[in-house]
Amino acid sequence: MELKVKDFNPAAATWDEKPRRVQLAADVAKAIRGYVPVPPRAEAMEFGCGTGLLTFNLIDMLAQVVAVDRAEGMLTIVKKKAATLGATQVTTKLIADDLSALGTEEYDFIYSNMVLHHLPAIEPVLERLVAALKPGGVLALSDLEDDDGTFHDKPEGVVQSGIKSSWLMKALERLGLINQGHTVAHSIVKQRAGEGKAYPIFLVWGARAQ
Numbered sequence: 001m002e003l004k005v006k007d008f009n010p011a012a013a014t015w016d017e018k019p020r021r022v023q024l025a026a027d028v029a030k031a032i033r034g035y036v037p038v039p040p041r042a043e044a045m046e047f048g049c050g051t052g053l054l055t056f057n058l059i060d061m062l063a064q065v066v067a068v069d070r071a072e073g074m075l076t077i078v079k080k081k082a083a084t085l086g087a088t089q090v091t092t093k094l095i096a097d098d099l100s101a102l103g104t105e106e107y108d109f110i111y112s113n114m115v116l117h118h119l120p121a122i123e124p125v126l127e128r129l130v131a132a133l134k135p136g137g138v139l140a141l142s143d144l145e146d147d148d149g150t151f152h153d154k155p156e157g158v159v160q161s162g163i164k165s166s167w168l169m170k171a172l173e174r175l176g177l178i179n180q181g182h183t184v185a186h187s188i189v190k191q192r193a194g195e196g197k198a199y200p201i202f203l204v205w206g207a208r209a210q
Contacts, residue, residue: 008050012073015051022053024186028113028142028203029057031185036140036205042108047129048115052078052090059087062109068093068102099128106132111140114201116168117160123171130175133208139177140205141168142185150192151199165202177206 008015016022032038041063046055049067051074059065067078067090075092082090095101110129116122129139144151146162169180186201 008071008074012051012071012077015077016053020188024188024201025053025057025113027186028201029054031183031203032058032111032140035181035183035203036138037179037207038138039108039136044109044111045107045132047110047112049078050074052081054111054113055090056081056085062089064089066091066093068095070095070097099125102128102132106134106137108134108137110137113142114144116141116143116163120159126171126175130177130208135208136210138205138207139172140203142201142203145200145202147199150197151190165204168204172204172206176209178209180206
């Protein structure tokens, strides 16, 4: 399956300079720690890792983690961070536009943050991620709750205005995930029409049956 999305390479070098992105990742990581039943010392994959902000907030929980992205510039940043921290359990994988590049590996824990709303077709990606879970493995997905389309200041390359978390939970249930949960992990406030407007970021999770 092809994965045609926005090219994030030009933004990689300055991605972490926005404090709200750093805080978002920290809050999603906190929600994962507080609510998601991540298997101990999990072998994990972050799908659409960007610069690894979420992964490096969870690194002490993970025995191994494959940081996956289609932007080589983002993966370059991940490699630099891992080298600086001595995080030898982090490896990277470039998938370009083809999900078959994920290979046949299976994981205890797969997670993703603010990726789904950039995808033109979400369900085939969900199918592929669920298929990559080991029995008992957990999938956790955070994203922008579907809104009125005003969240993005520059909407180029944005396919979905957001994702309905209720729809996502039903989609994961159809794919066989159990022990599901949902919480609001974070809220981003932006100035719209002269006043602050809050945009919630949800976290949804579920497990593959043993």
